[in-house]
Amino acid sequence: MAYERNIGDTLLAVDQISLSFGGVKALSNISFSVNEHEVFAIIGPNGAGKSSMLNCINGFYHPQEGTITFKGKTRRQVRPSEAAREGIARTFQNIALFKGMTTLDNIMTGRNTKMTKGIFWQALRFGPAEKEEMEHRAVVEKVIDFLEIEAIRKTAVGTLPYGLQKRVELGRALAAEPDLLLLDEPMAGMNLEEKQDMCRFILDVNDEFGTTIVLIEHDMGVVMDISDRVVVLDYGKKLAEGTPDQVRTNQTVIDAYLGVAHDDEDE
Amino acid sequence: MLFFIETVISGLMAGVMYSLVALGFVLIFKASGIFNFAQGVFALFAGLALYDFISPDGWFYELFGFVLPAWLGIIATMGVMVIVAWLVEFLVLRHLVNQEPIILFMSTIGLAYFLEGLGDTLFGSDVKPLNLGLPSGAWDYLLDTHNLYVEKLEVVAAVVAAVLVTVLAIFFQKTRIGRALRAVADDHQAALSVGISLRTIWVIVWSVSGFVALVAGIMWGSKSGIQFSLSLIALKALPVLILGGFTSVPGAIVGGLIIGVGEKVAEVYAGPFVGGAIENWFAYMLALVFLLVRPQGLFGEKIIERV
Numbered sequence: 001m002a003y004e005r006n007i008g009d010t011l012l013a014v015d016q017i018s019l020s021f022g023g024v025k026a027l028s029n030i031s032f033s034v035n036e037h038e039v040f041a042i043i044g045p046n047g048a049g050k051s052s053m054l055n056c057i058n059g060f061y062h063p064q065e066g067t068i069t070f071k072g073k074t075r076r077q078v079r080p081s082e083a084a085r086e087g088i089a090r091t092f093q094n095i096a097l098f099k100g101m102t103t104l105d106n107i108m109t110g111r112n113t114k115m116t117k118g119i120f121w122q123a124l125r126f127g128p129a130e131k132e133e134m135e136h137r138a139v140v141e142k143v144i145d146f147l148e149i150e151a152i153r154k155t156a157v158g159t160l161p162y163g164l165q166k167r168v169e170l171g172r173a174l175a176a177e178p179d180l181l182l183l184d185e186p187m188a189g190m191n192l193e194e195k196q197d198m199c200r201f202i203l204d205v206n207d208e209f210g211t212t213i214v215l216i217e218h219d220m221g222v223v224m225d226i227s228d229r230v231v232v233l234d235y236g237k238k239l240a241e242g243t244p245d246q247v248r249t250n251q252t253v254i255d256a257y258l259g260v261a262h263d264d265e266d267e
Numbered sequence: 268m269l270f271f272i273e274t275v276i277s278g279l280m281a282g283v284m285y286s287l288v289a290l291g292f293v294l295i296f297k298a299s300g301i302f303n304f305a306q307g308v309f310a311l312f313a314g315l316a317l318y319d320f321i322s323p324d325g326w327f328y329e330l331f332g333f334v335l336p337a338w339l340g341i342i343a344t345m346g347v348m349v350i351v352a353w354l355v356e357f358l359v360l361r362h363l364v365n366q367e368p369i370i371l372f373m374s375t376i377g378l379a380y381f382l383e384g385l386g387d388t389l390f391g392s393d394v395k396p397l398n399l400g401l402p403s404g405a406w407d408y409l410l411d412t413h414n415l416y417v418e419k420l421e422v423v424a425a426v427v428a429a430v431l432v433t434v435l436a437i438f439f440q441k442t443r444i445g446r447a448l449r450a451v452a453d454d455h456q457a458a459l460s461v462g463i464s465l466r467t468i469w470v471i472v473w474s475v476s477g478f479v480a481l482v483a484g485i486m487w488g489s490k491s492g493i494q495f496s497l498s499l500i501a502l503k504a505l506p507v508l509i510l511g512g513f514t515s516v517p518g519a520i521v522g523g524l525i526i527g528v529g530e531k532v533a534e535v536y537a538g539p540f541v542g543g544a545i546e547n548w549f550a551y552m553l554a555l556v557f558l559l560v561r562p563q564g565l566f567g568e569k570i571i572e573r574v
Contacts, residue, residue: 080460110461111443129443133442
């Protein structure tokens with residue numbers, strides 16, 4: 001990496017996670033840990049269980065076995081709203097924005113867990129609720145500046161081009177000021193220029209706000225460039241973990257990616 | 268000319284009543300994509316409960332030996348509607364998460380008949396005159412100066428509806444909970460990921476629509492007494508929704524007014540040529556035409572789908 005950062009203690013530890021849907025094992029015995037301020041990538045072929053892993057971390061899926069430790073709290077199951085409140089934000093592989101709402105409103109929803117004024121004030125949008133609204137609007141404007149999307153502030157996101165939608169989705173996650181940011185294929189379907197922009201944003205987020213990032217990505221060039229460490233999954237199993245260089249030269253990984261026949265895998 | 272204006276005004280006033288019911292539908296549809304068939308019964312149930320709290324022939328009087336003043340009765344009824352909303356979430360919706368809309372719709376039909384039966388059992392099925400001390404009779408000023416006959420109660424209903432819509436529109440557009448409601452309507456997963464709790468939102472939205480039902484119940488009840496035909500108004504709200512758009516609060520109001528005025532004017536002026544009774548089907552014909560021309564309604568969100 002070009003710059004030095006303070007990689008801290010363990011922020012997230014995934015321990016012996018197993019998840020299955022009916023008879024299909026999506027994940028078996030996965031363990032890894034992510035340190036504070038790290039950019040950590042999960043890679044692997046299609047169907048390797050990468051998205052399932054993210055879904056376990058933010059509480060969409062509840063693994064049958066194993067525990068997840070976040071900020072020192074260990075548990076098997078977590079509810080998505082709890083995960084969000086504790087500082088986990090995420091984006092989705094297939095963009096999940098609120099299509100009928102404007103960019104501004106979409107990003108404002110990211111502030112949801114930080115806003116506390118009761119429904120009584122909200123109903124009147126009066127007194128404390130109004131003041132609170134203004135404060136959070138200021139944070140959201142910063143996010144909008146940061147992502148350079150001022151021009152589409154009032155546009156309904158359903159009408160935006162794909163690359164911009166991805167950016168708005170990142171904005172919504174950032175608005176929550178998360179400690180851990182989960183990005184599910186942030187660059188899928190983008191052209192080169194959009195990819196470069198997105199890379200820059202991810203690195204800036206990590207650099208400026210110290211946000212820990214766990215990302216899934218298929219573009220190997222990107223992954224090797226921006227990640228501190230990488231874990232490789234295949235068929236729900238962990239193949240390797242390490243720095244990009246270690247992973248790149250790992251024979252099991254090369255086999256998995258180049259599709260060496262699976263009968264000689266116990267070399 | 269005077270007669271025409273009177274016709275339009277009485278149409279507008281009837282329209283306000285439709286709008287109040289339609290509003291309840293829109294709220295729930297907007298936030299959860301559920302078409303709540305029970306909305307009309309909600310209004311009936313709220314009216315029945317309110318009557319019970321404030322009248323000497325109700326349960327409440329029998330149990331406690333006194334009746335509540337009107338304002339306290341309204342607050343107590345609101346409490347009842349919140350409990351109903353919570354029960355609906357706890358007993359029905361929670362178990363039907365991720366089901367097809369048609370299944371949720373069917374469950375609201377069940378809910379409608381259940382609540383209607385419950386209301387009958389608890390409060391009896393006779394027509395109950397609701398007297399909250401709202402002004403009634405003709406508005407003398409207009410009668411004297413312009414020779415126009417306008418009911419005071421209907422003017423009150425119009426003002427109440429206007430206030431209600433303004434508050435709801437601001438609530439939906441500009442507050443955290445309003446945004447959370449719209450977010451849940453748009454995408455459950457994304458809403459969960461930003462920490463919105465679906466259950467809380469559902470209880471809130473059903474409570475708010477319970478509140479709107481209460482207002483509608485009060486207005487209809489004051490006008491023609493609380494009777495079980497109130498639950499059938501739900502059907503009149505359907506064309507209102509098609510006209511205004513299922514997802515638009517202002518649409519529910521404008522749609523209601525158009526239908527109210529349209530059917531009165533049609534009845535009076537076109538009725539004689541076709542033998543009358545246009546009022547009964549005019550709204551549905553209008554809705555049908557709208558479905559062909561503008562399926563999302565006047566104010567409905569345009570359905571955007573990228574391929």
